[in-house]
Amino acid sequence: xxxxxxxxxxxxxxxxxxxxxxxxxxxxxxxxxxxxxxxxxxxxxxxxxxxxxxxxxxxxxxxxxxxxxxxxxxxxxxxxxxxxxxxxxxxxxxxxxxxxxxxxxxxxxxxxxxxxxxxxxxxxxxxxxxxxxxxxxxxxxxxxxxxxxxxxxxxxxxxxxxxxxxxxxxxxxxxxxxxxxxxxxxxxxxxxxxxxxxxxxxxxxxxxxxxxxxxxxxxxxxxxxxxxxxxxxxxxxxxxxxxxxxxxxxxxxxxxxxxxxxxxxxxx
Amino acid sequence: xxxxxxxxxxxxxxxxxxxxxxxxxxxxxxxxxxxxxxxxxxxxxxxxxxxxxxxxxxxxxxxxxxxxxxxxxxxxxxxxxxxxxxxxxxxxxxxxxxxxxxxxxxxxxxxxxxxxxxxxxxxxxxxxxxxxxxxxxxxxxxxxxxxxxxxxxxxxxxxxxxxxxxxxxxxxxxxxxxxxxxxxxxxxxxxxxxxxxxxxxxxxxxxxxxxxxxxxxxxxxxxxxxxxxxxxxxxxxxxxxxxxxxxxxxxxxxxxxxxxxxxxxxxxxxxxxxxxxxxxxxxxxxxxxxxxxxxxxxxxxxxxxxxxxxxxxxxxxxxxxxxxxxxxxxxxxxxxxxxxxxxxxxxxxxxxxxxxxxxxxxxxxxxxxxxxxxxxxxxxxxxxxxxxxxxxxxxxx
Numbered sequence: 001x002x003x004x005x006x007x008x009x010x011x012x013x014x015x016x017x018x019x020x021x022x023x024x025x026x027x028x029x030x031x032x033x034x035x036x037x038x039x040x041x042x043x044x045x046x047x048x049x050x051x052x053x054x055x056x057x058x059x060x061x062x063x064x065x066x067x068x069x070x071x072x073x074x075x076x077x078x079x080x081x082x083x084x085x086x087x088x089x090x091x092x093x094x095x096x097x098x099x100x101x102x103x104x105x106x107x108x109x110x111x112x113x114x115x116x117x118x119x120x121x122x123x124x125x126x127x128x129x130x131x132x133x134x135x136x137x138x139x140x141x142x143x144x145x146x147x148x149x150x151x152x153x154x155x156x157x158x159x160x161x162x163x164x165x166x167x168x169x170x171x172x173x174x175x176x177x178x179x180x181x182x183x184x185x186x187x188x189x190x191x192x193x194x195x196x197x198x199x200x201x202x203x204x205x206x207x208x209x210x211x212x213x214x215x216x217x218x219x220x221x222x223x224x225x226x227x228x229x230x231x232x233x234x235x236x237x238x239x240x241x242x243x244x245x246x247x248x249x250x251x252x253x254x255x256x257x258x259x260x261x262x263x264x265x266x267x268x
Numbered sequence: 269x270x271x272x273x274x275x276x277x278x279x280x281x282x283x284x285x286x287x288x289x290x291x292x293x294x295x296x297x298x299x300x301x302x303x304x305x306x307x308x309x310x311x312x313x314x315x316x317x318x319x320x321x322x323x324x325x326x327x328x329x330x331x332x333x334x335x336x337x338x339x340x341x342x343x344x345x346x347x348x349x350x351x352x353x354x355x356x357x358x359x360x361x362x363x364x365x366x367x368x369x370x371x372x373x374x375x376x377x378x379x380x381x382x383x384x385x386x387x388x389x390x391x392x393x394x395x396x397x398x399x400x401x402x403x404x405x406x407x408x409x410x411x412x413x414x415x416x417x418x419x420x421x422x423x424x425x426x427x428x429x430x431x432x433x434x435x436x437x438x439x440x441x442x443x444x445x446x447x448x449x450x451x452x453x454x455x456x457x458x459x460x461x462x463x464x465x466x467x468x469x470x471x472x473x474x475x476x477x478x479x480x481x482x483x484x485x486x487x488x489x490x491x492x493x494x495x496x497x498x499x500x501x502x503x504x505x506x507x508x509x510x511x512x513x514x515x516x517x518x519x520x521x522x523x524x525x526x527x528x529x530x531x532x533x534x535x536x537x538x539x540x541x542x543x544x545x546x547x548x549x550x551x552x553x554x555x556x557x558x559x560x561x562x563x564x565x566x567x568x569x570x571x572x573x574x575x576x577x578x579x580x581x582x583x584x585x586x587x588x589x590x591x592x593x594x595x596x597x598x599x600x601x602x603x604x605x606x607x608x609x610x611x612x613x614x615x616x617x618x619x620x621x622x623x624x625x626x627x628x629x630x631x632x633x634x635x636x637x638x639x640x641x642x643x644x645x646x647x648x649x650x651x652x653x654x655x656x657x658x659x660x661x662x663x664x665x
Contacts, residue, residue, distance in 0.1 A: 059563075059564065060434065060564040060565040061434065061439065061440075061443050061550060061551075061565050062443075063288075063289070063443045063446045063447060063450075063551075064289045064447075064450065066447075067433075070433055074433075074434075077564065082562040082564075084562075106549075106563075107549055108548050108549040108550065108557075108563040108565075109562060109563040109564075111547075111548060111549055111554075111563065112548055112559060112561070112562060112563030113562065133289050133290075134287045134288055134289055134549070134552075135287060136286060136287070136288065136289075136290055136293050138277055138285070138286055138293075139285050139286060139287055156290075157289070157290045159290045159293075160291075161290075161291050161292075161293075161294045161295065161453060161454070162290055162291075162293070162294060163294055166290075166293065170290070181289075181290065181291060184451060184452075184453055184454070185291075185447075185450055185451040186447045186450055186451065
């Protein structure tokens with residue numbers, strides 16, 4: 001069972017490679033705009049063609065996040081969301097969705113919950129992987145060991161400022177795919193993609209065979225299309241979360257429509 | 269005695285480390301490298317010594333508080349007068365050191381976080397002195413409580429950026445400073461103000477503050493012919509305490525760190541992670557932390573804005589767990605009483621932060637004799653706190 005879990009992410013990237021397509025990887029904040037709607041959203045984006053879903057655990061001090069995801073996290077915390085709520089939501093989503101789910105969380109929530117306990121609970125709930133944006137490889141070993149014991153993938157991040165040596169090491173440790181942070185900065189929609197993105201992705205590509213997913217700053221279908229030409233996965237976070245916030249009661253439909261537009265852009 | 273900590277990845281046993289986004293890791297590696305290079309460079313050390321002497325006005329005095337000693341009639345009480353440093357606190361020891369380093373690293377812009385504004389003012393001062401551009405992140409709540417310090421930083425040529433996220437205090441100012449650093453990492457030096465944050469900050473800030481302890485050791489030797497029995501210092505992030513403790517760690521001297529108990533340790537409204545926290549990660553290092561059962565960081569409270577922080581430097585956690593130092597706490601009210609006492613017995617207005625250290629004398633003095641010697645680190649002067657004290661006493665200025 002442990003092995004099949006990592007394989008759910010691997011299987012998606014294998015299949016997409018065969019079909020010569022790029023993974024669409026939306027990010028949602030658990031418990032935003034409210035607990036039940038965030039579950040509906042998860043199911044809706046899966047059905048609208050998401051290949052992998054990142055599910056954010058709200059945190060009091062999200063230092064890698066820009067204003068959009070910060071604000072969503074604050075709402076989710078006010079809604080009473082905690083780590084257990086997130087696991088419960090994933091478990092409930094698993095009744096109708098087979099799409100890989102990767103939980104995005106700051107390391108203190110894992111550490112405080114207990115590494116083994118977090119890994120076990122994640123696995124039992126149907127979580128396929130975990131991304132901790134403040135856990136560099138130097139500090140990752142205890143968590144990575146606990147996660148692999150329960151078949152939960154530890155997805156690691158590389159940044160444009162990473163040296164080749166670091167990229168090699170991080171890619172080797174990373175399971176499922178390598179998360180390429182497109183820019184030096186925090187999460188959030190940007191008008192333009194960074195000019196050196198292609199060079200950066202090629203640099204990473206030369207150092208690893210693992211699938212590369214690109215996130216931070218992608219919001220428009222054209223941007224997603226551009227990224228899909230160089231990467232194996234396109235991560236859309238703040239743009240989707242922002243749109244959910246604006247759409248209010250129509251957010252599920254709005255998210256579905258937006259996902260379809262992005263899907264279409266990267267598939268053509 | 270030089271100890272081996274931290275190890276090369278910044279660990280004090282399980283504490284410390286580097287828990288930051290990957291984007292910053294290369295910058296931290298560069299900082300470690302630069303610091304390792306300059307800490308042993310005679311030219312750097314000479315320049316630092318020059319500014320410590322001529323600009324900060326070091327050495328600061330170790331003042332025998334005769335009237336306070338007579339007031340209690342027990343141990344002899346000495347005050348290490350960091351309040352007499354330029355800008356009014358020990359903070360400049362660190363900012364001058366780091367600004368010299370930033371200059372040598374070729375950085376033109378520095379950023380800093382501040383709570384009450386002491387570190388912000390010290391950063392703005394160092395930036396003005398060395399011709400660096402400086403932006404200071406400060407919680408919106410704190411910019412209101414400490415509007416005078418905001419203006420002071422502006423006068424020094426720095427911009428103050430109010431932070432509106434989270435609790436709008438020091439913790440969130442630090443988040444925002446780190447976000448700025450992630451964005452501008454190639455041009456910007458992050459001048460962190462305490463012995464927290466990712467490696468190498470806890471080690472580096474400690475080293476720049478250790479001059480307090482080195483001077484104390486010499487001065488007390490000269491005055492009394494021996495080391496003190498007790499050293500008392502307040503602990504928010506813990507830089508003044510680390511600075512005065514460091515040369516005495518593992519010796520006979522008892523090292524006592526005083527955390528802010530706010531409205532009382534049982535009230536839930538305090539800033540005492542060493543007394544009441546659990547191990548966790550905040551702002552890049554593992555240490556004791558005020559947090560809930562899910563790891564969400566809890567807001568701190570203290571009448572002293574400089575101690576109003578839910579975390580603490582990792583080396584203090586190490587000292588605590590290895591019983592190399594003791595950590596105690598005093599409440600807002602006790603600190604206010606000490607503020608009044610020191611003002612009226614010695615004519616010294618202590619910072620509210622330092623008032624916590626002074627207040628602990630009252631709690632431990634009965635266990636001392638006339639042969640004992642206490643050194644209290646008077647980390648800052650209290651002029652900045654006059655408005656807060658007036659409000660607490662119900663006085664309309």
